[in-house]
Amino acid sequence: MTFKNETEPENLEKNGQHKFLLNMGPQHPSTHGVLRLVLEMDGEYVTGIDPVIGYGHRMHEKIAEVRPAQSFLPNTARMDYVCALPYNHGYVSLLEQMTGIEVPERAEYIRVITVELNRLASHLLWLGTFLLDLGAFTPILYCFDDREHILDILESLTGSRLTYSFHRVGGVYKDIDDSFIEKSREFMKRLEKRFNVYDKLVTGNIIFRKRAEGVGIVTSDIARRYGITGPNLRGSGISYDVRKAFPYSVYDKFDFEIPVGKNGDCLDRYNVRINEMKQSLRILSQAFDMIPEGDIRAKVPKKLKIPKGQSSFSVEAARGELCYYMVSDGTDVPYRLKARVPSYGNLSALAEICEGMLLADLVAVMGSFDLVIPEIDR
Amino acid sequence: MDTGKVIKEIEKISAKSESIHILPGVEYECNTAAENIREFASVLYKNNYMLLFVTAVHIEPYPVVVYQFVCPETKSRIRARVFCGENKSVPTISDIFNGANWYEREVMEFFGIDFNGLEDKRTLILDESDKNLNPLLKKEGKALSADETGFGNN
Numbered sequence: 001m002t003f004k005n006e007t008e009p010e011n012l013e014k015n016g017q018h019k020f021l022l023n024m025g026p027q028h029p030s031t032h033g034v035l036r037l038v039l040e041m042d043g044e045y046v047t048g049i050d051p052v053i054g055y056g057h058r059m060h061e062k063i064a065e066v067r068p069a070q071s072f073l074p075n076t077a078r079m080d081y082v083c084a085l086p087y088n089h090g091y092v093s094l095l096e097q098m099t100g101i102e103v104p105e106r107a108e109y110i111r112v113i114t115v116e117l118n119r120l121a122s123h124l125l126w127l128g129t130f131l132l133d134l135g136a137f138t139p140i141l142y143c144f145d146d147r148e149h150i151l152d153i154l155e156s157l158t159g160s161r162l163t164y165s166f167h168r169v170g171g172v173y174k175d176i177d178d179s180f181i182e183k184s185r186e187f188m189k190r191l192e193k194r195f196n197v198y199d200k201l202v203t204g205n206i207i208f209r210k211r212a213e214g215v216g217i218v219t220s221d222i223a224r225r226y227g228i229t230g231p232n233l234r235g236s237g238i239s240y241d242v243r244k245a246f247p248y249s250v251y252d253k254f255d256f257e258i259p260v261g262k263n264g265d266c267l268d269r270y271n272v273r274i275n276e277m278k279q280s281l282r283i284l285s286q287a288f289d290m291i292p293e294g295d296i297r298a299k300v301p302k303k304l305k306i307p308k309g310q311s312s313f314s315v316e317a318a319r320g321e322l323c324y325y326m327v328s329d330g331t332d333v334p335y336r337l338k339a340r341v342p343s344y345g346n347l348s349a350l351a352e353i354c355e356g357m358l359l360a361d362l363v364a365v366m367g368s369f370d371l372v373i374p375e376i377d378r
Numbered sequence: 379m380d381t382g383k384v385i386k387e388i389e390k391i392s393a394k395s396e397s398i399h400i401l402p403g404v405e406y407e408c409n410t411a412a413e414n415i416r417e418f419a420s421v422l423y424k425n426n427y428m429l430l431f432v433t434a435v436h437i438e439p440y441p442v443v444v445y446q447f448v449c450p451e452t453k454s455r456i457r458a459r460v461f462c463g464e465n466k467s468v469p470t471i472s473d474i475f476n477g478a479n480w481y482e483r484e485v486m487e488f489f490g491i492d493f494n495g496l497e498d499k500r501t502l503i504l505d506e507s508d509k510n511l512n513p514l515l516k517k518e519g520k521a522l523s524a525d526e527t528g529f530g531n532n
Binding site for chain 2: 053054057059061062065223224225226227228233238239240245246307308309310312321323325327328329330335336338340344345348349352377
């Protein structure tokens with residue numbers, strides 16, 4: 001991209017130099033974090049996008065190579081801070097898979113319960129900020145109200161509100177009690193009613209539909225070529241959810257569906273996430289009914305030696321497939337750890353999806369993609 | 379197309395493979411020669427696979443590039459490993475799976491592996507000022523061999 005300061009409008013048009021560069025971010029409200037986009041503009045239309053990432057890079061993968069595997073756990077929660085518990089879950093599951101530690105069933109249920117509550121909190125935050133990006137201020141107040149309840153519930157169990165380190169190798173940190181179950185059930189009842197409010201407020205709203213329908217279409221081919229996962233992939237009609245495709249933990253015991261879209265536009269991604277929240281409620285209520293009594297943590301040696309070899313473990317985070325890949329040399333310190341984060345693949349497709357659209361629509365697409373930048377930077 | 383046929387097709391390409399294993403969570407894994415990785419990726423792309431990630435591991439004498447693919451329809455995962463040669467160069471697959479562009483750029487700056495044919499060779503995550511930083515390469519004498527890291531025997 002080059003920019004030459006020609007002044008004659010006719011000449012500019014002729015030479016294709018009427019285009020200009022527009023800098024968006026790293027401090028821009030709709031980039032949701034420190035993401036910078038260098039946009040090549042033709043008037044109000046975006047003709048080229050170059051995302052600049054790495055502002056929040058902390059080199060988690062190197063940190064993992066210099067400390068015992070168990071003490072890396074808090075770092076996993078700091079990649080995607082909006083939905084941290086799946087990151088805990090994936091990491092401890094990988095270590096259990098490699099060391100062959102059996103997890104008590106009650107602990108797996110508690111893991112699923114906390115992860116699904118976290119997924120709800122993450123989707124509620126997305127709903128509020130997505131609509132804020134589109135210019136609707138009211139919904140975020142409703143969403144934050146609901147999300148606050150979840151954070152309170154999780155805080156009472158885990159002690160933290162955002163960057164949880166709750167799961168442990170071999171189980172979880174703390175058992176749930178009756179008051180936790182009662183509070184959660186109360187909240188679930190409340191949220192079910194609130195979906196009607198969101199429906200009335202947003203789904204049928206003509207301004208919202210004009211901004212979302214047919215905008216930012218992700219075809220299934222684009223999704224495949226870029227490795228888009230999660231609700232963004234399911235919005236394009238591909239029914240792929242790690243919880244169903246490769247059931248882990250106790251997900252195979254629950255009856256739930258994978259919502260999919262048809263066209264892959266912003267509206268489909270919106271619908272998929274709203275329906276996914278309803279499915280999370282279904283999983284939660286089944287989990288509370290079925291949770292068995294028993295231990296919450298298996299006996300694990302303090303110094304956890306990981307057998308030689310390589311292994312990977314995938315879980316479904318709120319934004320898509322999170323995959324940890326580890327190589328071990330037989331000590332308690334991993335030789336190599338790779339975290340495949342969902343937003344990375346999702347953002348890399350932005351340039352192809354958004355070429356030729358209005359700048360305002362680009363903001364809508366980014367909002368519908370639910371990007372968390374620190375997870376991309378790692 | 380079922381997974382068995384895809385694997386047969388891949389086996390033809392990765393004829394030089396040294397070992398083929400089945401691991402938990404991954405249905406099929408193989409070693410592939412660098413010159414065959416493009417054909418390998420094309421077969422998977424034609425069979426509706428998508429690229430999950432590209433990464434590398436520093437083992438002696440030269441780093442290994444690891445590719446993981448997944449097929450949403452047949453629910454199968456395939457992992458390929460390419461052992462780099464002395465020139466630490468591997469052909470790019472970013473024109474087959476466009477998402478590989480970012481992963482390859484990341485591996486390039488973290489491990490100093492050159493991806494042949496990759497158009498965009500700017501740094502992605504690290505600062506542009508020091509292209510030879512390669513932070514994920516082990517310090518001298520710290521890198522282990524394939525056997526010591528379990529690459530050769532599982």
